[in-house]
Amino acid sequence: MSNTASSNGGIGFIGLLTIVFVVLKLTGVISWSWLMVISPIWISAIIFVLIIAGFGIATYLLDKRSR
Numbered sequence: 001m002s003n004t005a006s007s008n009g010g011i012g013f014i015g016l017l018t019i020v021f022v023v024l025k026l027t028g029v030i031s032w033s034w035l036m037v038i039s040p041i042w043i044s045a046i047i048f049v050l051i052i053a054g055f056g057i058a059t060y061l062l063d064k065r066s067r
Contacts, residue, residue: 014040 010021021037024030030037 014044 005043018038021030021032021040025032025034026038
């Protein structure tokens with residue numbers, strides 16, 4: 001019997017992209033504003049909020065429709 005455990009933790013694509021942008025900014029390779037350097041984080045946060053809002057609106061509309 002094999003007892004294996006797997007973990008899907010890690011940095012992920014967005015985290016890796018942010019780290020790459022920060023390193024490029026600190027080394028002077030890119031001269032973007034810090035807002036653009038951390039854009040992968042806030043863009044993914046905005047997408048997450050939009051998805052949650054969409055689910056909330058859909059739930060509200062379906063609940064209202066069923067009454």
